[in-house]
Amino acid sequence: MLDHALPDIDSWxxxxxxNGLPVLRITxxxxxxxxxxxxxxxxxxLAHLILQDPIMTVRVLAYIQPLxxxxxxxxxTTIASAVMMAGIEPFFHRFSELFTxxxxxxxxxxxxxxxxLQVIRRAQRAADYAQEWxxxxxxxxxxxxxxxxxxxxxxxILVWCSAPKLGLAxxxxxxxxPGMRSADAxxxxxxxxxxxxxxELCRVWHLPELLRTLIDDDNADQxxxxxxxxxxxxxxxxxxxxxxxxxxxxxxEIGELLHITPEAVRQRLGLAPMPAREADGxxx
Numbered sequence: 001m002l003d004h005a006l007p008d009i010d011s012w013x014x015x016x017x018x019n020g021l022p023v024l025r026i027t028x029x030x031x032x033x034x035x036x037x038x039x040x041x042x043x044x045x046l047a048h049l050i051l052q053d054p055i056m057t058v059r060v061l062a063y064i065q066p067l068x069x070x071x072x073x074x075x076x077t078t079i080a081s082a083v084m085m086a087g088i089e090p091f092f093h094r095f096s097e098l099f100t101x102x103x104x105x106x107x108x109x110x111x112x113x114x115x116x117l118q119v120i121r122r123a124q125r126a127a128d129y130a131q132e133w134x135x136x137x138x139x140x141x142x143x144x145x146x147x148x149x150x151x152x153x154x155x156x157i158l159v160w161c162s163a164p165k166l167g168l169a170x171x172x173x174x175x176x177x178p179g180m181r182s183a184d185a186x187x188x189x190x191x192x193x194x195x196x197x198x199x200e201l202c203r204v205w206h207l208p209e210l211l212r213t214l215i216d217d218d219n220a221d222q223x224x225x226x227x228x229x230x231x232x233x234x235x236x237x238x239x240x241x242x243x244x245x246x247x248x249x250x251x252x253e254i255g256e257l258l259h260i261t262p263e264a265v266r267q268r269l270g271l272a273p274m275p276a277r278e279a280d281g282x283x284x
Contacts, residue, residue, distance in 0.1 A: 001108060002163035005190045013200045016158050024120065025100040027053040035092045043088065047080040051143070054123045054150045054157055055101070061147075062205040063094060075208035078143045105164050112164030115171060119157050122235045123150050130231035132268075136258055139224065148214030148228045155194040155201065166190070223257065230254050242271060 006012050030049050034041045050056050057079060064082040065075070076082050083091060101120070105113045130149035134142035160167035166189060173185045186193045195216075202212045219225040230253055237244040251262035258265070263273065 001104075001165075003165045005163075005166060007191075009192055009196055009200050012159075012197050013204050015162060016201060017204055020097070020099065021055050021059055021158065022099050022101040022104045022161055023056040023059070024053045025102045027056050028098045028100055031092070031095065031098065035096070038088055038092060041088050041092075043083050044080065046088075046091075047078075047083050050079045050083075051127070051146060051150065052124060054120060054154055055161075057147060058151055058154055058205070058207070059095070061207055061211070065206045065208070075210060077208045077210050078141065078147070080143065101161055104161055108164040112160070112168060115167050116157065116160035116164065118239065119153065119160055119167075122239050123153055123157065125238075126150070126152060126228075126232045126235035129234055130228050133227050133231065133254070133258060134224075137223070137227065139227070144210060144214065145224055145227055148211055148225075149231045151211070152215050152228060152232045153194065155198040158201075159190075159194065159197070226253075226257055230257060 002015075006015065027049065034046065050060055060079055060082050061076070064085055067085060076085060086094070101116060102113060105116050127146045127150035131142050131146040134145040139145055156167075170182075170185055170189055173189065174180060174182060177185070183193045183195070190197075198215065199212075201207075202215070213219050213222075214225055214228050217225070217229045220229045230250065233246075234250050234254065237246045237250055248262070251265045254265045255262045260268075266273070
């Protein structure tokens with residue numbers, strides 16, 4: 001476990017690439033249960049399990065890219081396709097020795113474990129939002145959008161897993177400086193941002209170009225990227241409660257994406273109706 005920032009992005013990339021990355025405890029448990037009876041494993045059920053776990057998802061995508069060979073012209077951008085290409089038995093053989101996020105971070109204390117699980121839960125919620133909106137928009141491949149939202153903050157999750165003290169320090173800095181941008185806090189503590197690390201990891205792991213595009217907010221003029229970016233923003237802004245001052249702007253932009261009103265967005269989220277004056281756009 002690291003207690004300090006590494007000197008450059010290459011060092012972080014090397015750390016994450018040369019070590020087996022931990023998965024969620026529930027992922028390991030369910031995979032072990034499936035491994036005990038491979039003849040009854042359903043590929044769709046397996047893909048659904050993987051798509052709840054950001055680290056397991058990226059491990060599968062990184063594993064499958066070199067296997068696709070020259071005969072397959074298109075990148076493999078979905079977990080269902082990856083599982084089918086690998087085959088059930090080879091897949092379980094490759095991922096037979098897994099260790100968990102919970103075990104890796106436990107020694108750092110309960111606050112560190114809570115911190116990393118909160119970030120993972122935020123990624124899961126972002127993926128759920130992105131998938132729901134992709135279906136609403138009749139996206140050509142909603143799983144690609146789900147994966148992009150799930151992996152959008154992957155570097156943050158990995159830093160929490162390997163250096164929870166830095167994760168806690170970042171959390172504290174943002175808490176004591178409410179107006180500070182998260183990227184600025186990352187730059188101060190690490191010397192660069194999570195996005196910088198993530199872009200390099202995408203390159204080293206040869207992740208599909210499509211997913212790299214969908215993960216990168218710089219491409220947010222594209223509707224699919226906007227779908228992902230807004231899902232990530234909503235999950236982040238609502239991670240503690242639904243009173244964050246940034247949420248009304250989120251509802252408005254989500255409404256533009258889905259061609260519905262901000263109030264309809266709130267209803268789809270299961271929130272109480274806004275007071276009449278606010279719903280009409282008047283100052284409360």
